[in-house]
Amino acid sequence: MNAERNTGAESTLEARALKKSYGDFEAVKGVDFRVFGGECFGFLGPNGAGKTTTMKMIYGAVIPTAGELAVAGLDVYHHEREIKRRIGVVPQENNLDDELKVRENLLIYGRYYDLPRKVVLQRTDELLDFMQLSEKAEATVEQLSGGMKRRLLIARALINDPEIVVLDEPTTGLDPQARLLVWDRLRELTTEGKTLILTTHYMEEAARLCDRLVIMEGGLIIADGTPGELVEEHVSPQVLELTADHRSLEELLSVVEGADSVERTGDETVLVYTEDADTLLENVRSSGVDIENTVYRQAGLEDVFLRLTGRRLIE
Amino acid sequence: MDTIRIPSARGSFRVWQRNVTIFRKYWKTILFPNFVEPLLYLAALGLGLGAFIQQGGINGQSYVQFVAPGLLASNAMFAASFESTFNTFVKLKIDKIYDAIITTPVNAEDVVAGEYLWAGTRSALYGTAFLAMIVVLGIVFREPLVTSWWALLLPLMLLVIGIMFSVLGTLFTSLIERIDLYAYYFTLVVTPLFLLSGVFFPVDNFPAPVPQVAWFTPLYHAVNVCRELATGPSPGVLVDVAWILVFTGVLALIPVQIMRRRLIG
Known part of the structure; x- marks a missing residue:
């Protein structure tokens, strides 16, 4: 794993008046936020708040209707491929390749980044170890528990050693023990200097993991700050x-x-x-x-x- | 952002490569039916139906000789059609394989082009198995079904034919939301093509407008090309090849744009 710390204060992600509508429905109604290198930044809010749409705009699966969004200093409208090369994505819905074994999921995914075979092989072993999946390397995806599938999704998102990891509800649906393990691994990533952006509707998750967060509701950001600041300021x-x-x-x-x-x-x-x-x-x-x-x-x-x-x- | 998207060679190759990786695990099981299929067809059509076709056959060929290369072309159509319909639908809507791929530097347009290439490859592999079986049967029954060295070009041509039918199948896939709707595609597109493109009987001698209508359909040209390459081509085959290339080229970018819009909100 890359142990280099990237704690510079320059913002690694910046959104201005970012909007997404589907016909008459405005999923995201104009949001502004800045994420700095090396921090864990959270989007806390209920289902339907616009969190997933915002994540998808970051990783290129949704094109904004209006506004500005720069990821790793690159404009999302013009640098789709380059941005995707530099980030890792853990989607909300499991989309592991069921036709491939656990290890192959990482190997084949590594090929999509045009990484040299040697690098992919090495990282695959490291990531399986990091995510505590080494014993399951030759298992099929179907044989994994929900928590293991989520860990494999996280390992997959790290195959290209990304600067920024986007995680959409990384622990939704997991039992408490599986959740603790994921939290532990995510904290480890931030100590390695990676920037994490995650959505959650568990306030405990937000409080434990996030350096700073925004609260979203109805497509808008209604508050922002560190967990401590938010509590102090509002209640x-x-x-x-x-x-x-x-x-x-x-x-x-x-x-x-x-x-x-x-x-x-x-x-x-x-x-x-x-x-x-x-x-x-x-x-x-x-x-x-x-x-x-x-x-x-x-x-x-x-x-x-x-x-x-x-x-x-x-x- | 409604610019026309052109797939990248590298991204398309990665998608093709994923399919190859999976195919290599199961290729024996997958290819086996393609060795059996010609046996069934040629037994039923050659020995069964062919027995009723008078001596002299069609255009100087026995019925088996006539029908075998046509079946080769339709085999390629079916291989590419299944790949670009059911298989693509499952990857798109059920397994969400494409959603995962497009978060990497491989774009949505590359996914579609990679799937075209893969469907073409599948057609070529299936067709080559089918072709090998035809050659063997011809030798065993002392009735050569493939009589020209030009037949060595058949795998390449089957690749192109497969890509053509993949474009057509992907176009249908890009427009539907429910897997049941493929019944329409297979009943109203694939089956009529199979029956009326000159696989089983020559359509050229039918009264107008049958040959004219047939000329505008893809399998007709695929059958012509396969038949000519199996027995020694005339210059006229170039028209069929050109037709296939133009048809494929003109249509190919349409499903790319529609699928991209489905994958990216």
């Missing part, structure tokens, strides 16, 4: 999740009125954001409202999303 640090019988709910709402903000999710749960959860909880207890369940936790990106959109990320 109070402490959250009380209070569940009450729906008859007591009105009463509960009046008790927590003094909090920084209050969100209702579903019929019976109220999320209360505050700087001082102890005092608030004291107030609730002393008011005598019948609370069925209380959860106290630190605010996270999920709360930022709820605050900004009025709804949960995964519904």
Whole structure:
């Protein structure tokens, strides 16, 4: 693997007023973002937010309707092949070549980049090892578990030793253990200096992996920053999740009125954001409202999303 | 971005190479039916139907001699047609093989051209197996079915014929969303061509407009070329070759553009 660090501050990806429409439907309604070399940059948002369309514009599977997009300093309208030579792509949908064995998937993919055979052979072995697939090298794609298929997709995206790796929902559909392994490998890639661009609708994934991220909804970027900044900027640090019988709910709402903000999710749960959860909880207890369940936790990106959109990320 | 896209040789070669890699794993199984097919046809048509065709045959040839090179041409048509319809559809819509390829420096237009080349290669391989069997049968039954050294050009010609039918099949594939619709292509295009292009009987002596209509269809010319090369060509064969090249050249870039639009949003 390439151990060279590429931590220069020049932006490696830049979008301005980037748009994509399909007839009357605007999938991406004009977004601006900059990604710097060596960072992990995330697009967090629900399904249908325009994340995948944005990724596809980056790797050339969708041509923007308007706006500017430069990848690795190259304009996407005119340098399709050169951009694709320099990036790696992990698509949302598994499109491994089922007619080829695990190892062959990497060998044949390497040929598409016109890489010398020796280089492809060497990288294939390294990547199988890196993605913990060496034992499955001669297996068919069908014999792999979901997590292994995803790891093979990631290995395949690295065959050309790309500067930028675009990952569209790299862990969707994986069980927690498989997800942890993928996270671990992706973090390893950033330490090697690769730039990662990923989409996710798991806030835990965004919080753990991303140096910076944007939150997308309805084809627009509605917030951006580091995970910490986003939480700090948009919500109070402490959250009380209070569940009450729906008859007591009105009463509960009046008790927590003094909090920084209050969100209702579903019929019976109220999320209360505050700087001082102890005092608030004291107030609730002393008011005598019948609370069925209380959860106290630190605010996270999920709360930022709820605050900004009025709804949960995964519904 | 609606400029006309011209495939690159290198990208097309990579796509062709992927198919070769897979074919090499299974070639024995894949090619075997092509050795059996001529046996079946020639037994049924030569011995069965041919027995009813009066002595003297067609244009001085026995019925078996007449029909064998025609079947060679139609074999190439079927090979390329299956490749560019069902096989291409599966790669396009079910296995999403092309979606994976076009994230590499290989572009959508290269994918289509690579598939043309591969379908042509497949036709040439199938046809060569078929041809070898015809030669052997001719020797075994002491009725030479291939009588000219020009026949050595047949594999190359079958490659070209395969590419022509691949362009046609890919054009249909580029326009449909559902795999069931191939029934229309095979029933309304491939089968009529098979039956009415001079494989089984000469169409040239039919009253107008049959020969004129036949002249505008691709298999008619493919059959002529194969028959002439099998038995020694006349200069007229150049017209058939030219027809095939022009038809293929004119149509080839159309499926490329449509498929590109399907693969790239």
